[in-house]
Amino acid sequence: MFQNTKCECGHQNPTGTVLCESCGKPLIEDLPLDSPLEMRYDGVARRSQKANPDLIDRVWNFFSSVKIAVWLIVITLIGAAIGTIYPQESSFINMDDAAQYYKDTYGVWGLIYQALGFSRTYESWWFVGLLVMIGTSLVICSLDRVLPLYKALSKQQIRKHLTFLTRQQTVYTSPIELDPEEWTEKLAKQLKKKRYRVHRDGDALLAEKNRFSRWGPYINHIGLIVFLLAVLARGVPAWHMDQYVTLDEGQTKQIPNTNYYVKNEKFTVDFYKDEELPDSLKGTNRAKLFETKAVLYTCTAYCDDPVKDPVLAEVDRHDIQVNSPLSYQGLKLYQYNYEPKVHLISVKPMLIDSQTGESYGPFELPMANPPLTYSVGPYTLKLSDVFPDFGMDEQNRPMTKSRDPNNPAFVFIVTGPGLPETGEFYIYFPLPTAEDKLLEQQINASFQKSGNNSGRFSFEVGKMENVEFSQYTTYLNVRVDRAMPFVWVGAGISMIGLIMGFYWQHRRIWTRIDDGVLTLGAHTNKNTYGVRSEVASALKNTGIVVDQKALDNRRNTR
Amino acid sequence: MKRYRKPIQYIILALVVLIGGYAVGRSFFETKEVLKPGSEPPAFALADLQNEVHELESYKGKPLIINFWGTFCPPCRNEMPALQHEYEKWKDQGLELIGINLSEDRLAVQRFADSVGANFPILLDRNKKTEKQYGLKEYPTTYFIAPDGKIQDIVVGGPMSEEDIEIRIQRLFDASSRT
Structure with a gap:
């Protein structure tokens, strides 16, 4: 579509401009002629709007659309909501067979849920993809709007087209008796009192305040980008x-x-x-x-x-x-x-000689990585076998039932005075349970029967202080x-942007006097009551009494 | 300003493709890799009972069986003699067999190996590290690795009979003669 973008004031505007960049005259008429103007982004064209877009431009324009951004956010929200129906797989510490678990715990729906991959929603390619697209959209949408807006606001014309003024939301027209320059000076003073920055061009005036609040949304977006990047960085x-x-x-x-x-x-x-x-x-x-x-x-x-x-x-x-x-x-x-x-953890048993009644030791016996030899009195104990969790296998050989020291047993070869060279075999169960003590006796008795020991020695821990254990x-x-500090920084920036945008309003007031007739237009990006009461009070102090409700241009159309 | 418009667009879109591609790409490879026939077994360097260090790398080019076992696991204990027997039968033709013990006390491992007469290298895993690398879920687990260094067969659970082992060894040698 060919569009004539040259305004009657002589300014050449880029494609997509709504209000002439120079005088503010509406260029596109899709609204009734007397309705308030579309003032978003001050009517400037988005940065990337072009007459003949190529492929890159098309991709860019896709992400530059707020409509697309809203859809992306809606789809992401729905996806995120689905992810909360059943617990995510990542919330389980040990998950061997996820499909089986979801089927057993949540039935057929659980099975379908898991099979469709919703049990890993937040790590899935489509969810991450949506987040990436939202991030892209945030950057491109902001960039395409903030730069033209910044340019438009930093080179504003003071004298605007008459229709630009009369089609603002807050409008006032009346003949005035005073000298135009004098009256304008009076109004300027009043507006300065209200902390407006006033610019004059003869009998035309532009008063403006709190422009910085327009940057709030973009600062918020920068915060969100930092936040998103930080969340992505957690994956490194x-x-x-x-x-x-x-x-x-x-x-x-x-x-x-x-x-x-x-x-x-x-x-x-x-x-x-x-x-x-x-x-x-x-x-x-x-x-x-x-x-x-x-x-x-x-x-x-x-x-x-x-x-x-x-x-x-x-x-x-x-x-x-x-x-x-x-x-x-x-x-x-x-x-x-x-x-x-x-x-x-460890025990300190005594070696007891039942023939003489003498006891030797104690010696320290740790359960984990026990040393291989111990000297106890005149005797030497050599560790011959260890069973952290004593039991018997099918062929009745002693074995350990697990790797955990639930019921440890130690086999020692005792050598020393009065003992054969090959030594005598004794098994020792440090756990002081009746069962273990009985087992110890039985096994040592069987050793004795087979001639592996003389039944002379036994082990005893005695006092509890000789036992160290973990409860x-x-x-x-x-x-x-x-990534957490960056998440906080992002959230902080975002908050600053929100506060800037929410608690201040960008207000502008234009006036011009043509043949003794004053035309005033005022615009604010939110809180029209506020700007109308400011205008009414300023006018009152210049001698024009007007009800602030009467300034509302929209009352005619709704 | 207008001059930079195109380059800025390209830079931003390139960044999106880069960062976004990384993020999305990662979501595809997030799932832990499970060893299956055809994959390469994770490398290890473990000491045997004589404190000699064995590296997986050094076994490349030979048909290799890796058997994960523990003295606490009855099927592991029961298949030990069969493994030893097959090892004796095939080792002259180049078969390598290593048993990786599941992080038990050296003494207990030594005693058990002696009692069943296993004389193939038995390596001592420490703190379940190698076992976790291989993602073991059940004991015993035996990997049959072809000379090209790729897993040809995995047997989870046991005990395997001598025939079970022999068939797979035969296949390892078939694979090596083909290459």
């Missing part, structure tokens, strides 16, 4: 980590895929006393406070060595409680959960979220 592996470490007391573990190791020195939990609990909860164990005394290490040598143990250097320690994480260089360890689970297993949540 080094910027984001979220995993769980399970630790018994006294245990040190590597935080997977990092150079950090964490130790649980002690876990404590306080329960509410019965008098602190409401009646319905009395007699139940309600945790009041739980705390992991944690130490964070970095590995300094032999970190991935298959033979040597890593060398660790302490870098930080903290008593981790809920909402009080250990925080070290962006790495955060949160208290996530705990579980009562008794595990032996609880603690679950720590390890997080890195380096």
Whole structure:
């Protein structure tokens, strides 16, 4: 479509201009001739509007459309809402067979939901794609509007076309008796009092205030872009980590895929006393406070060595409680959960000679990585076999039922004075349960029967202080979220933009006097009551009394 | 200003394609890769019971069986003799067999290996690291790796009989003779 964009004032406007950039005369007439003008972006053409768009222009124009932007946002909102129907897969710590889980837990709908990929909505290509498109649209929409608007507002004509004034939302016309220049001077003074910036061109006047509020939406958009980029950046592996470490007391573990190791020195939990609990909860164990005394290490040598143990250097320690994480260089360890689970850490048993009644020791026997030899009094104990979780296999051979030290057993070869060179075999169960003690006796008796020992020795721990054990297993949540500061910065910028745009209004008042007839037009981007009352009060002080409601140009059309 | 309009458009659209492409592209590859026939097994360097370090890399070019096992797992224990027997039968023709123990105490591993007479290299995983790299879900899991370094077959669970093992070894050798 060919459009004549040259205004009668002689100004050549770009394609898509609604109001002449120079005098403000309407160029496109799609509204009734006496209705208020379309003042968005001051009637300037969007930056990229062109007569003959090429492919790049077409892509650009697609994203430059606010209509498209609104649709993108609506679709994203619907998608995001669907994502909340069932829990997302990412909210489960260990999910082996997602399809099975959704089917079992939520039935057929769950199965369909999972199969369609909604159980991973927020990581899906289409959702991320929509976010990327919204981001693009934000940048392009803003750029295409803010630059022309900035140009239009910074080179405004003071004397505007008469129709531009009479078709504002706030309009006043009347003959005046005073000298035009004198009256205009009077009005200028009044408007300056109301903190308007006044520009004059003979008997024409332009008063303007709070133009900066027009930049609010664009500053808001910059904030949103920063926010979106920060959220995208969380996907960069080094910027984001979220995993769980399970630790018994006294245990040190590597935080997977990092150079950090964490130790649980002690876990404590306080329960509410019965008098602190409401009646319905009395007699139940309600945790009041739980705390992991944690130490964070970095590995300094032999970190991935298959033979040597890593060398660790302490870098930080903290008593981790809920909402009080250990925080070290962006790495955060949160208290996530705990579980009562008794595990032996180490014992200090005595070697008892039942023939003489003498006891030797104690010697220290750790459950994890026990040393291979121990000297106890005149005797030497050689570790011959270890079973962290003692049991029997199908062929009745002793075996361990798991890798966890649930029921440890140790087989020692005892050598020393009065014993054969090959030594005597004894099994020892450190857990002081009746079952284990019986098993210990039975196995040692069978060793005796087969001639592997003389039944002379046994082991005894005696006092409880010789037993070190872990009562609880603690679950720590390890997080890195380096994008968070940027998320906050983005949110802050966005808030500043919103406040600028919401709490101030850009107001402009134009007047011109033609043959003793005053024409006044005023425009505000919001709060028309405010601008009408300002105009009415300024006019009153120049001697023109007018009801502020009478200034409303729209009353004729609605 | 007008002069820069086109370049600015190109720069912004290029950035969108770059950043957006990265973000969208990532969503396709987010899912953890599961080992299946045809994929390359993750590299490892682990010590055996004599503290000698074995690297997966050094086994390339030979048919290789990797058996993940633990003394706490009855089927693992039960298939050990069959594996040892097949190893003896095929090792002269170039078969390599390694057992990776599931992060147990060296002493217990040594004792068990001695008791069943397993004399192929048994490597000690530490802190379940290698096991996690391979994404094991069930024990035992056995990988049959062709000389080109690609997994040919995976057997999850057990115990395997000697025939089960033999068929797969035969296939490994067939693959190596074809190349």
